[in-house]
Amino acid sequence: MIYPSNLADLIDSFRKLPGIGEKTAERLALSIVDFKQDDVEFFANSLVSCRNKLHRCAVCGHITDKEICDICSDEQRDGKTICVLEDYKSVFAFEKAGNYRGKYHVLNGLISPIDGINPEDINISSLFKRIENEKDVELIIALKSTVEGEATSLYLQKVLEGRGVKISRLSYGISMGTEIDYLDEMTLDRALEDRKVIS
Amino acid sequence: MIYPSNLADLIDSFRKLPGIGEKTAERLALSIVDFKQDDVEFFANSLVSCRNKLHRCAVCGHITDKEICDICSDEQRDGKTICVLEDYKSVFAFEKAGNYRGKYHVLNGLISPIDGINPEDINISSLFKRIENEKDVELIIALKSTVEGEATSLYLQKVLEGRGVKISRLSYGISMGTEIDYLDEMTLDRALEDRKVIS
Numbered sequence: 001m002i003y004p005s006n007l008a009d010l011i012d013s014f015r016k017l018p019g020i021g022e023k024t025a026e027r028l029a030l031s032i033v034d035f036k037q038d039d040v041e042f043f044a045n046s047l048v049s050c051r052n053k054l055h056r057c058a059v060c061g062h063i064t065d066k067e068i069c070d071i072c073s074d075e076q077r078d079g080k081t082i083c084v085l086e087d088y089k090s091v092f093a094f095e096k097a098g099n100y101r102g103k104y105h106v107l108n109g110l111i112s113p114i115d116g117i118n119p120e121d122i123n124i125s126s127l128f129k130r131i132e133n134e135k136d137v138e139l140i141i142a143l144k145s146t147v148e149g150e151a152t153s154l155y156l157q158k159v160l161e162g163r164g165v166k167i168s169r170l171s172y173g174i175s176m177g178t179e180i181d182y183l184d185e186m187t188l189d190r191a192l193e194d195r196k197v198i199s
Numbered sequence: 200m201i202y203p204s205n206l207a208d209l210i211d212s213f214r215k216l217p218g219i220g221e222k223t224a225e226r227l228a229l230s231i232v233d234f235k236q237d238d239v240e241f242f243a244n245s246l247v248s249c250r251n252k253l254h255r256c257a258v259c260g261h262i263t264d265k266e267i268c269d270i271c272s273d274e275q276r277d278g279k280t281i282c283v284l285e286d287y288k289s290v291f292a293f294e295k296a297g298n299y300r301g302k303y304h305v306l307n308g309l310i311s312p313i314d315g316i317n318p319e320d321i322n323i324s325s326l327f328k329r330i331e332n333e334k335d336v337e338l339i340i341a342l343k344s345t346v347e348g349e350a351t352s353l354y355l356q357k358v359l360e361g362r363g364v365k366i367s368r369l370s371y372g373i374s375m376g377t378e379i380d381y382l383d384e385m386t387l388d389r390a391l392e393d394r395k396v397i398s
Contacts, residue, residue, distance in 0.1 A: 002294045002295060003291065004253060004262065004263055004264040004269075006248045006249045006252050006253060006264055007249055007262075009241070009245040009248075009249075010242075010245040010246060012245075013238070013241060013242035013246075016234070016242075017227050017230055017236060018226065019223075019226070020227075024218075026291070027217065028216050028217070029249065030287075030288055030291075031216055031217050032249050032250055033249060033262055033287075034245060035215070035250055037250060037251070039212070039215060040246050040247060040249075040250040041247060042208070042211075042212060043212035043215075043243075043246055044214050044242075044244070044246045045208060045209075045243070046205060046208040046209040046327065047212075047231060047239050047242055047243045047245050047246075048239055048240060049205045050205045050206055050208075050209045050228065050231050050232060050233065050239075051231055051234055051236060052236070053205050054206065056234050062322050063206075063232055064202045064203055064248055065204070065205055067299070071205075077262060083224070087347045088232075089227075089229055092201055092202065092225070096201060097213065098267035098310050108220075115232060119393060121361075128314050140272070159294050172286045176265040192360070197295075
Protein backbone atom coordinates (compact mmCIF):
# COMPACT_ATOMS: atom_id res chain seq x y z
CA MET A 1 0.00 0.00 0.00
CA ILE A 2 1.80 3.09 -1.24
CA TYR A 3 -0.73 5.68 -0.02
CA PRO A 4 -2.13 6.15 3.50
CA SER A 5 -5.73 4.89 3.41
CA ASN A 6 -7.31 8.36 3.68
CA LEU A 7 -5.39 9.45 0.64
CA ALA A 8 -6.19 6.27 -1.29
CA ASP A 9 -9.91 6.85 -0.60
CA LEU A 10 -9.70 10.42 -1.80
CA ILE A 11 -7.89 9.36 -4.98
CA ASP A 12 -10.70 6.85 -5.64
CA SER A 13 -13.28 9.60 -5.28
CA PHE A 14 -11.48 11.94 -7.65
CA ARG A 15 -11.19 9.11 -10.18
CA LYS A 16 -14.97 8.85 -10.32
CA LEU A 17 -15.19 12.36 -11.77
CA PRO A 18 -15.57 12.54 -15.55
CA GLY A 19 -12.33 12.89 -17.49
CA ILE A 20 -10.11 12.40 -14.44
CA GLY A 21 -7.59 9.58 -14.84
CA GLU A 22 -5.34 7.99 -12.25
CA LYS A 23 -2.45 10.45 -12.51
CA THR A 24 -4.69 13.48 -12.27
CA ALA A 25 -6.69 11.97 -9.40
CA GLU A 26 -3.41 11.48 -7.49
CA ARG A 27 -2.28 15.01 -8.21
CA LEU A 28 -5.60 16.50 -7.08
CA ALA A 29 -5.81 14.36 -3.94
CA LEU A 30 -2.23 15.20 -2.95
CA SER A 31 -2.97 18.90 -3.36
CA ILE A 32 -5.68 18.66 -0.70
CA VAL A 33 -3.05 17.89 1.95
CA ASP A 34 -1.73 21.44 1.56
CA PHE A 35 -5.15 23.16 1.41
CA LYS A 36 -6.36 25.45 4.17
CA GLN A 37 -8.63 23.58 6.57
CA ASP A 38 -11.52 26.02 6.01
CA ASP A 39 -11.31 25.56 2.26
CA VAL A 40 -11.45 21.78 2.57
CA GLU A 41 -14.48 21.94 4.83
CA PHE A 42 -16.19 24.35 2.48
CA PHE A 43 -15.40 21.99 -0.41
CA ALA A 44 -16.81 18.98 1.46
CA ASN A 45 -19.97 20.85 2.48
CA SER A 46 -20.53 22.13 -1.05
CA LEU A 47 -20.25 18.60 -2.40
CA VAL A 48 -22.88 17.24 -0.06
CA SER A 49 -25.22 20.19 -0.38
CA CYS A 50 -24.97 20.19 -4.17
CA ARG A 51 -25.94 16.55 -4.27
CA ASN A 52 -28.70 16.83 -1.68
CA LYS A 53 -30.29 20.21 -2.26
CA LEU A 54 -30.38 20.39 -6.04
CA HIS A 55 -33.33 18.77 -7.82
CA ARG A 56 -35.41 19.29 -10.95
CA CYS A 57 -37.59 22.37 -11.35
CA ALA A 58 -41.26 21.33 -11.20
CA VAL A 59 -42.03 23.36 -14.33
CA CYS A 60 -39.12 23.04 -16.74
CA GLY A 61 -36.93 20.20 -15.45
CA HIS A 62 -33.82 22.37 -15.00
CA ILE A 63 -31.82 21.89 -11.80
CA THR A 64 -32.52 24.26 -8.96
CA ASP A 65 -32.46 24.51 -5.18
CA LYS A 66 -36.00 25.94 -5.15
CA GLU A 67 -39.40 24.38 -5.97
CA ILE A 68 -39.53 26.35 -9.22
CA CYS A 69 -36.29 27.58 -10.75
CA ASP A 70 -35.23 31.22 -11.02
CA ILE A 71 -35.73 31.24 -14.78
CA CYS A 72 -39.29 29.89 -14.63
CA SER A 73 -40.21 32.36 -11.88
CA ASP A 74 -38.70 35.33 -13.72
CA GLU A 75 -41.64 37.45 -14.90
CA GLN A 76 -39.35 39.47 -17.12
CA ARG A 77 -38.72 36.49 -19.36
CA ASP A 78 -40.93 35.61 -22.27
CA GLY A 79 -42.97 32.53 -21.30
CA LYS A 80 -44.25 32.10 -24.85
CA THR A 81 -40.81 31.24 -26.19
CA ILE A 82 -39.56 27.93 -24.87
CA CYS A 83 -36.20 26.50 -25.79
CA VAL A 84 -36.22 22.69 -25.65
CA LEU A 85 -32.96 21.18 -24.42
CA GLU A 86 -31.54 17.76 -23.69
CA ASP A 87 -30.04 18.57 -20.29
CA TYR A 88 -29.49 21.27 -17.72
CA LYS A 89 -25.91 21.77 -18.89
CA SER A 90 -27.29 23.27 -22.10
CA VAL A 91 -29.34 25.74 -20.03
CA PHE A 92 -26.13 27.02 -18.44
CA ALA A 93 -24.56 27.33 -21.91
CA PHE A 94 -27.47 29.49 -23.12
CA GLU A 95 -27.49 31.57 -19.94
CA LYS A 96 -23.80 32.24 -20.26
CA ALA A 97 -24.20 33.37 -23.85
CA GLY A 98 -26.69 35.69 -22.19
CA ASN A 99 -28.92 36.89 -25.05
CA TYR A 100 -31.85 34.53 -24.80
CA ARG A 101 -34.77 36.01 -22.85
CA GLY A 102 -37.32 33.21 -23.24
CA LYS A 103 -37.72 30.19 -20.97
CA TYR A 104 -36.53 26.59 -21.23
CA HIS A 105 -37.76 23.05 -21.10
CA VAL A 106 -35.21 20.41 -20.17
CA LEU A 107 -36.02 16.92 -21.45
CA ASN A 108 -33.38 15.15 -19.35
CA GLY A 109 -32.80 12.72 -22.19
CA LEU A 110 -33.61 12.10 -25.83
CA ILE A 111 -35.92 9.58 -27.48
CA SER A 112 -33.95 6.51 -28.50
CA PRO A 113 -36.08 3.43 -29.30
CA ILE A 114 -32.94 1.33 -29.82
CA ASP A 115 -31.97 1.98 -26.17
CA GLY A 116 -35.57 1.56 -25.03
CA ILE A 117 -35.99 5.26 -24.30
CA ASN A 118 -39.50 6.28 -25.35
CA PRO A 119 -41.27 9.66 -25.07
CA GLU A 120 -42.75 8.69 -21.70
CA ASP A 121 -39.25 8.10 -20.30
CA ILE A 122 -38.14 11.69 -20.74
CA ASN A 123 -39.54 14.96 -19.42
CA ILE A 124 -41.78 15.60 -22.42
CA SER A 125 -45.42 15.26 -21.26
CA SER A 126 -44.91 18.19 -18.89
CA LEU A 127 -43.96 20.26 -21.93
CA PHE A 128 -47.27 19.47 -23.64
CA LYS A 129 -49.12 20.32 -20.44
CA ARG A 130 -47.19 23.55 -20.17
CA ILE A 131 -48.24 24.81 -23.60
CA GLU A 132 -51.71 23.24 -23.66
CA ASN A 133 -53.68 26.41 -22.96
CA GLU A 134 -51.16 28.89 -24.32
CA LYS A 135 -51.50 30.78 -27.59
CA ASP A 136 -48.71 31.90 -29.92
CA VAL A 137 -46.11 29.65 -28.40
CA GLU A 138 -42.76 29.15 -30.13
CA LEU A 139 -40.69 26.08 -29.32
CA ILE A 140 -37.04 26.47 -30.23
CA ILE A 141 -35.55 23.00 -30.54
CA ALA A 142 -31.89 23.05 -29.53
CA LEU A 143 -30.98 19.37 -29.55
CA LYS A 144 -27.84 17.81 -30.93
CA SER A 145 -27.94 16.57 -34.51
CA THR A 146 -27.67 12.85 -33.78
CA VAL A 147 -30.23 10.15 -34.55
CA GLU A 148 -31.68 10.60 -31.05
CA GLY A 149 -31.82 14.38 -31.36
CA GLU A 150 -33.56 14.15 -34.73
CA ALA A 151 -35.99 11.49 -33.46
CA THR A 152 -36.96 13.69 -30.52
CA SER A 153 -37.36 16.71 -32.76
CA LEU A 154 -39.52 14.77 -35.23
CA TYR A 155 -41.67 13.43 -32.41
CA LEU A 156 -42.32 16.96 -31.14
CA GLN A 157 -43.19 18.18 -34.62
CA LYS A 158 -45.58 15.29 -35.18
CA VAL A 159 -47.42 15.51 -31.86
CA LEU A 160 -47.78 19.28 -32.06
CA GLU A 161 -48.85 19.35 -35.71
CA GLY A 162 -51.96 21.50 -36.27
CA ARG A 163 -51.97 22.81 -32.71
CA GLY A 164 -50.82 26.25 -33.74
CA VAL A 165 -47.42 25.92 -32.08
CA LYS A 166 -44.55 27.49 -34.00
CA ILE A 167 -41.54 25.17 -33.96
CA SER A 168 -38.06 26.30 -34.94
CA ARG A 169 -34.62 24.82 -34.58
CA LEU A 170 -31.19 26.37 -34.16
CA SER A 171 -29.44 27.01 -37.46
CA TYR A 172 -26.73 24.63 -38.53
CA GLY A 173 -23.53 26.16 -39.77
CA ILE A 174 -19.90 26.86 -39.24
CA SER A 175 -18.69 27.64 -35.72
CA MET A 176 -17.15 31.05 -35.14
CA GLY A 177 -13.47 30.98 -35.98
CA THR A 178 -13.56 27.62 -37.76
CA GLU A 179 -11.49 27.25 -40.93
CA ILE A 180 -13.74 26.34 -43.86
CA ASP A 181 -11.33 23.67 -45.11
CA TYR A 182 -11.50 21.82 -41.78
CA LEU A 183 -15.30 21.53 -41.86
CA ASP A 184 -16.87 18.10 -42.19
CA GLU A 185 -19.02 17.61 -45.28
CA MET A 186 -22.29 17.35 -43.39
CA THR A 187 -21.83 20.65 -41.60
CA LEU A 188 -20.80 22.31 -44.86
CA ASP A 189 -23.92 20.95 -46.60
CA ARG A 190 -26.12 22.17 -43.75
CA ALA A 191 -24.47 25.58 -43.65
CA LEU A 192 -25.10 25.95 -47.36
CA GLU A 193 -28.74 24.94 -46.92
CA ASP A 194 -29.26 27.33 -44.00
CA ARG A 195 -27.45 30.19 -45.73
CA LYS A 196 -28.64 33.73 -45.08
CA VAL A 197 -29.00 36.54 -47.61
CA ILE A 198 -26.86 39.43 -46.47
CA SER A 199 -27.39 42.05 -49.17
CA MET B 200 -26.47 34.51 -11.17
CA ILE B 201 -26.45 31.61 -13.64
CA TYR B 202 -25.79 28.81 -11.13
CA PRO B 203 -27.71 27.97 -7.95
CA SER B 204 -25.54 29.06 -5.03
CA ASN B 205 -24.64 25.49 -3.92
CA LEU B 206 -23.34 24.77 -7.37
CA ALA B 207 -21.46 28.07 -7.61
CA ASP B 208 -19.75 27.27 -4.28
CA LEU B 209 -18.75 23.83 -5.52
CA ILE B 210 -17.37 25.26 -8.77
CA ASP B 211 -15.27 27.70 -6.70
CA SER B 212 -13.87 24.80 -4.69
CA PHE B 213 -12.95 22.76 -7.76
CA ARG B 214 -11.26 25.83 -9.25
CA LYS B 215 -8.87 25.93 -6.30
CA LEU B 216 -7.41 22.56 -7.34
CA PRO B 217 -4.17 22.69 -9.33
CA GLY B 218 -4.59 22.69 -13.11
CA ILE B 219 -8.39 22.99 -12.98
CA GLY B 220 -9.70 25.94 -14.97
CA GLU B 221 -13.19 27.40 -15.04
CA LYS B 222 -14.63 25.11 -17.73
CA THR B 223 -13.33 21.96 -16.06
CA ALA B 224 -14.48 23.11 -12.63
CA GLU B 225 -17.98 23.60 -14.02
CA ARG B 226 -17.95 20.19 -15.66
CA LEU B 227 -16.77 18.46 -12.50
CA ALA B 228 -19.23 20.28 -10.24
CA LEU B 229 -22.15 19.52 -12.58
CA SER B 230 -21.22 15.85 -12.57
CA ILE B 231 -21.70 15.72 -8.79
CA VAL B 232 -25.44 16.36 -9.22
CA ASP B 233 -25.77 12.93 -10.84
CA PHE B 234 -23.51 11.08 -8.37
CA LYS B 235 -24.85 8.50 -5.95
CA GLN B 236 -25.47 10.03 -2.53
CA ASP B 237 -23.16 7.53 -0.80
CA ASP B 238 -20.33 8.32 -3.18
CA VAL B 239 -20.66 12.04 -2.54
CA GLU B 240 -20.62 11.55 1.21
CA PHE B 241 -17.59 9.28 0.94
CA PHE B 242 -15.87 11.92 -1.21
CA ALA B 243 -16.67 14.68 1.30
CA ASN B 244 -15.48 12.61 4.26
CA SER B 245 -12.26 11.62 2.48
CA LEU B 246 -11.52 15.27 1.76
CA VAL B 247 -11.84 16.29 5.37
CA SER B 248 -10.05 13.27 6.78
CA CYS B 249 -7.18 13.64 4.30
CA ARG B 250 -6.70 17.23 5.33
CA ASN B 251 -7.07 16.61 9.07
CA LYS B 252 -5.48 13.23 9.68
CA LEU B 253 -2.43 13.41 7.44
CA HIS B 254 0.68 15.08 8.84
CA ARG B 255 4.46 14.80 8.57
CA CYS B 256 6.27 11.69 9.79
CA ALA B 257 8.32 12.56 12.88
CA VAL B 258 11.37 10.82 11.43
CA CYS B 259 11.51 11.47 7.69
CA GLY B 260 8.99 14.25 6.99
CA HIS B 261 6.88 12.16 4.61
CA ILE B 262 3.09 12.40 4.97
CA THR B 263 1.38 9.76 7.03
CA ASP B 264 -1.64 9.17 9.23
CA LYS B 265 0.55 7.63 11.96
CA GLU B 266 3.18 9.13 14.29
CA ILE B 267 5.94 7.45 12.27
CA CYS B 268 5.26 6.50 8.66
CA ASP B 269 5.02 2.94 7.34
CA ILE B 270 8.31 3.25 5.49
CA CYS B 271 10.28 4.44 8.52
CA SER B 272 8.78 1.70 10.69
CA ASP B 273 9.47 -1.03 8.12
CA GLU B 274 12.30 -3.14 9.58
CA GLN B 275 12.77 -4.85 6.22
CA ARG B 276 14.01 -1.67 4.65
CA ASP B 277 17.63 -0.59 4.72
CA GLY B 278 17.93 2.30 7.16
CA LYS B 279 21.52 3.03 6.11
CA THR B 280 20.46 4.13 2.65
CA ILE B 281 18.49 7.36 2.73
CA CYS B 282 17.11 8.98 -0.36
CA VAL B 283 16.81 12.76 0.07
CA LEU B 284 13.77 14.26 -1.66
CA GLU B 285 12.16 17.64 -2.04
CA ASP B 286 8.59 16.59 -1.26
CA TYR B 287 6.34 13.67 -0.37
CA LYS B 288 5.12 13.43 -3.98
CA SER B 289 8.59 12.18 -4.92
CA VAL B 290 8.33 9.45 -2.28
CA PHE B 291 5.19 8.16 -3.97
CA ALA B 292 6.98 8.23 -7.33
CA PHE B 293 9.83 6.08 -5.95
CA GLU B 294 7.43 3.72 -4.17
CA LYS B 295 5.47 3.23 -7.38
CA ALA B 296 8.63 2.41 -9.31
CA GLY B 297 8.95 -0.15 -6.53
CA ASN B 298 12.62 -1.17 -6.58
CA TYR B 299 14.08 1.07 -3.91
CA ARG B 300 14.39 -0.70 -0.55
CA GLY B 301 16.09 2.02 1.48
CA LYS B 302 14.39 4.81 3.43
CA TYR B 303 13.68 8.45 2.64
CA HIS B 304 14.14 11.92 4.00
CA VAL B 305 11.73 14.55 2.77
CA LEU B 306 13.06 18.11 2.94
CA ASN B 307 9.70 19.78 2.26
CA GLY B 308 11.47 22.48 0.29
CA LEU B 309 14.82 23.43 -1.18
CA ILE B 310 17.39 25.98 -0.13
CA SER B 311 16.86 29.21 -2.05
CA PRO B 312 18.61 32.26 -0.56
CA ILE B 313 17.01 34.52 -3.18
CA ASP B 314 13.56 33.58 -1.81
CA GLY B 315 14.82 33.78 1.77
CA ILE B 316 14.70 29.98 2.22
CA ASN B 317 17.70 28.94 4.28
CA PRO B 318 18.74 25.49 5.56
CA GLU B 319 16.90 26.07 8.84
CA ASP B 320 13.63 26.67 6.95
CA ILE B 321 13.51 23.17 5.50
CA ASN B 322 13.48 19.75 7.13
CA ILE B 323 17.26 19.31 7.05
CA SER B 324 18.51 19.41 10.67
CA SER B 325 16.47 16.28 11.42
CA LEU B 326 18.42 14.54 8.66
CA PHE B 327 21.74 15.37 10.33
CA LYS B 328 20.38 14.17 13.66
CA ARG B 329 19.14 11.00 12.02
CA ILE B 330 22.57 10.01 10.69
CA GLU B 331 24.63 11.47 13.55
CA ASN B 332 25.42 8.16 15.25
CA GLU B 333 25.12 5.92 12.20
CA LYS B 334 28.01 4.33 10.37
CA ASP B 335 28.24 3.54 6.62
CA VAL B 336 25.35 5.73 5.67
CA GLU B 337 24.66 6.51 2.02
CA LEU B 338 22.61 9.56 1.13
CA ILE B 339 21.14 9.42 -2.36
CA ILE B 340 20.30 12.93 -3.43
CA ALA B 341 17.27 12.93 -5.73
CA LEU B 342 16.54 16.63 -6.15
CA LYS B 343 15.66 18.42 -9.33
CA SER B 344 18.49 20.00 -11.29
CA THR B 345 17.55 23.63 -10.75
CA VAL B 346 19.60 26.29 -8.96
CA GLU B 347 17.71 25.47 -5.74
CA GLY B 348 18.24 21.74 -6.13
CA GLU B 349 21.95 22.22 -6.76
CA ALA B 350 22.29 24.65 -3.84
CA THR B 351 20.67 22.15 -1.49
CA SER B 352 22.84 19.34 -2.78
CA LEU B 353 26.01 21.43 -2.36
CA TYR B 354 24.99 22.41 1.16
CA LEU B 355 24.57 18.76 2.13
CA GLN B 356 27.93 17.83 0.62
CA LYS B 357 29.67 20.68 2.43
CA VAL B 358 28.16 20.08 5.86
CA LEU B 359 28.75 16.34 5.72
CA GLU B 360 32.30 16.59 4.36
CA GLY B 361 34.72 14.39 6.29
CA ARG B 362 31.98 12.74 8.32
CA GLY B 363 32.26 9.45 6.49
CA VAL B 364 28.90 9.75 4.81
CA LYS B 365 28.74 8.48 1.25
CA ILE B 366 26.77 10.88 -0.92
CA SER B 367 25.50 9.98 -4.37
CA ARG B 368 23.03 11.54 -6.74
CA LEU B 369 20.69 10.09 -9.34
CA SER B 370 22.29 9.82 -12.77
CA TYR B 371 21.35 12.40 -15.34
CA GLY B 372 20.46 11.11 -18.76
CA ILE B 373 17.86 10.47 -21.37
CA SER B 374 14.37 9.41 -20.28
CA MET B 375 13.18 6.00 -21.44
CA GLY B 376 11.62 6.28 -24.88
CA THR B 377 12.88 9.80 -25.56
CA GLU B 378 14.13 10.54 -29.06
CA ILE B 379 17.75 11.63 -28.96
CA ASP B 380 17.17 14.48 -31.41
CA TYR B 381 14.53 16.02 -29.13
CA LEU B 382 16.85 16.18 -26.12
CA ASP B 383 17.88 19.56 -24.79
CA GLU B 384 21.63 20.26 -24.89
CA MET B 385 22.10 20.24 -21.15
CA THR B 386 20.58 16.79 -20.71
CA LEU B 387 22.63 15.48 -23.63
CA ASP B 388 25.83 16.87 -22.08
CA ARG B 389 24.97 15.34 -18.73
CA ALA B 390 24.07 11.98 -20.26
CA LEU B 391 27.42 11.93 -22.02
CA GLU B 392 29.23 12.78 -18.78
CA ASP B 393 27.33 10.09 -16.81
CA ARG B 394 27.78 7.49 -19.56
CA LYS B 395 28.15 3.88 -18.49
CA VAL B 396 30.53 1.28 -19.92
CA ILE B 397 28.47 -1.65 -21.17
CA SER B 398 31.06 -4.01 -22.56
